[in-house]
Amino acid sequence: MPELPEVETVRRGLEQTIVGKTVKTVDIRVRKLFPDNRAVIDDALIGQKIQSIDRRAKLLLIQLSNQWTLAVHLKMTGQLIVIANSNQQTANSNSQSGQNVLAYCRLPIADCPGFVGGHPQKAYEQSLPHQHTHVIITFTDGTALYFNDLRKFGWMRLLRSGQNSKFGIQNSESKTVEQFLDGLALGPEPLGPEFTIKYFRDGLKNRRMLIKTLLLDQSFIAGIGNIYADEALFAAAIKPTRRADSLKKSESTKLYQAIKVVLELGITQGGTSFNSYRNVQGTPGAMRAHLKVYGREGQPCLRCGDNIMRKRIGQRSAHFCPTCQR
DNA sequence: CGTTGATCCTGGGCGC
DNA sequence: TGCGCCCAGGATCAAC
Numbered sequence: 174m175p176e177l178p179e180v181e182t183v184r185r186g187l188e189q190t191i192v193g194k195t196v197k198t199v200d201i202r203v204r205k206l207f208p209d210n211r212a213v214i215d216d217a218l219i220g221q222k223i224q225s226i227d228r229r230a231k232l233l234l235i236q237l238s239n240q241w242t243l244a245v246h247l248k249m250t251g252q253l254i255v256i257a258n259s260n261q262q263t264a265n266s267n268s269q270s271g272q273n274v275l276a277y278c279r280l281p282i283a284d285c286p287g288f289v290g291g292h293p294q295k296a297y298e299q300s301l302p303h304q305h306t307h308v309i310i311t312f313t314d315g316t317a318l319y320f321n322d323l324r325k326f327g328w329m330r331l332l333r334s335g336q337n338s339k340f341g342i343q344n345s346e347s348k349t350v351e352q353f354l355d356g357l358a359l360g361p362e363p364l365g366p367e368f369t370i371k372y373f374r375d376g377l378k379n380r381r382m383l384i385k386t387l388l389l390d391q392s393f394i395a396g397i398g399n400i401y402a403d404e405a406l407f408a409a410a411i412k413p414t415r416r417a418d419s420l421k422k423s424e425s426t427k428l429y430q431a432i433k434v435v436l437e438l439g440i441t442q443g444g445t446s447f448n449s450y451r452n453v454q455g456t457p458g459a460m461r462a463h464l465k466v467y468g469r470e471g472q473p474c475l476r477c478g479d480n481i482m483r484k485r486i487g488q489r490s491a492h493f494c495p496t497c498q499r
Numbered sequence: 500c501g502t503t504g505a506t507c508c509t510g511g512g513c514g515c
Numbered sequence: 516t517g518c519g520c521c522c523a524g525g526a527t528c529a530a531c
Contacts, residue, residue: 174524231525249524250509305509324508326525357526382502391526399524448511448523488504489524 175231175247177363177396178439179450179458183253184228186453187235190255191223194312196237203307206322207329213347217241217331218310230359230395234332234350242334242350250449251320251327256301258315323449359395363432368394373429377417384420385413385486388432397432400445400467403492405431407466412498413491414484438463466492 175183196218201207207214222238233253235243245253301319302309308320308329320329332350348356361367376393377384387393388402397405406413408431411424420428444450444458447468451457461468465475470483470492479496 176525246525248508248526322508323510324524326508380501386502389525490522 174249174398174400174447175251175444175450176398176401176439177231177436178401178442178460179444180228180231180233180247180396181440182444182452182458183247184226184233186255187226187233187253190257190453191312191316191318192225193223194314194316195220195222196310197313198309198311200309200311201307202302202309203325206307206320206325206327209331209347213331218243229354230357230362230391231398232357236334240333240335242332243329244332244350244353245320245329246327248322248324248326248328250323252322252449252451252455253453254301254319254321254451254455255453256317256319258317358392360391360393361395363394363396363436370426370429374422374425377420377425380417382417383413383486384411384415384417384428385489385491387417389487389489394432396436399489400464401432401435401439403467404435404464406491407493407498408435410498412495413486413493466494468492 199214199218201211201214217237217239218241221241224236224238227234227236231246233245233247235245237243245251247253301317301321303321305321305323306319307322307325310318310320312318320327331347332353333347334350361372373394377387380387382390385402385406388397388405389399403413405428409424409428411420411428439445439458439460442458442460442463443452443456445460445464445467446457447461466481469481472481473479474481474494474497477494477497479494481492482495483490483492485491
């Protein structure tokens with residue numbers, strides 16, 4: 174479930190592994206995940222250099238040298254895995270091994286740093302490409318980028334960046350990055366300068382919605398998902414079922430700070446891995462060991478010892494301590 | 500407008 | 516062993 178810290182971890186990984194490389198091929202196995210016109214995809218990507226990697230909320234923005242941007246959303250189970258060219262095949266290599274059949278997590282999954290429990294032999298931990306690999310982008314130096322998604326909710330799409338109207342065919346059908354982001358009406362980045370305590374308090378005013386539900390609203394704050402919403406509420410000792418407008422000043426201050434602290438820790442730890450989330454090297458994040466409530470139903474609260482509860486709020490499950498979250 | 504709920508999708512886990 | 520059922524959840528869209 175890639176949320177802000179997971180997507181930021183992937184962004185940093187891509188920055189270190191594919192920036193400066195030139196796209197050689199784009200293999201789309203499942204159109205639904207990258208539905209743009211094939212000619213536009215080739216025009217935008219083939220032969221182009223990766224210039225930079227940005228992130229807005231849970232969205233990755235891969236900037237190309239020709240003023241196209243490849244936007245990627247991982248939704249719940251998407252992965253972007255980079256395999257460096259390890260098989261520098263010599264002359265006679267018309268062999269089948271020209272196919273990229275590489276284990277992308279070379280350690281047994283249970284031995285990967287930060288991994289706690291889980292499922293050692295899932296399909297999406299097999300060598301690449303596998304049945305959940307839907308798009309493969311290769312680079313001229315032999316590096317390959319695999320877009321895997323078990324649930325097929327994730328997607329890629331091309332956006333125009335800057336004023337690249339000179340790029341021909343069907344450009345008018347492609348939105349600009351600005352148009353696309355405007356359409357999403359995302360709220361401020363919680364770790365950015367626009368997310369002020371005033372913005373946060375004003376946003377809670379007159380909102381009858383439950384505070385947990387509001388934290389998940391991307392138009393209020395962009396990038397929080399179920400894990401970090403639960404963790405922030407625990408850190409601030411606020412029950413997820415409180416109405417947003419019921420928080421006292423001291424509580425909204427604590428929650429405001431808790432949101433930043435848990436997201437920053439999540440980034441420091443390289444994200445949270447339960448099942449499918451991996452960084453670009455295919456390694457799980459280490460944040461799971463730091464979670465205080467998410468995924469800890471029935472286990473003792475680390476603050477007061479009472480049992481952590483799980484309750485449906487909206488369509489999501491909320492994890493919280495019934496005693497020390499008020 | 501604010502809010503709620505259904506929907507997309509697939510594999511894992513559970514009860515019987 | 517296998518079947519049916521429920522669950523995970525980010526974002527979108529329809530409906531109240």
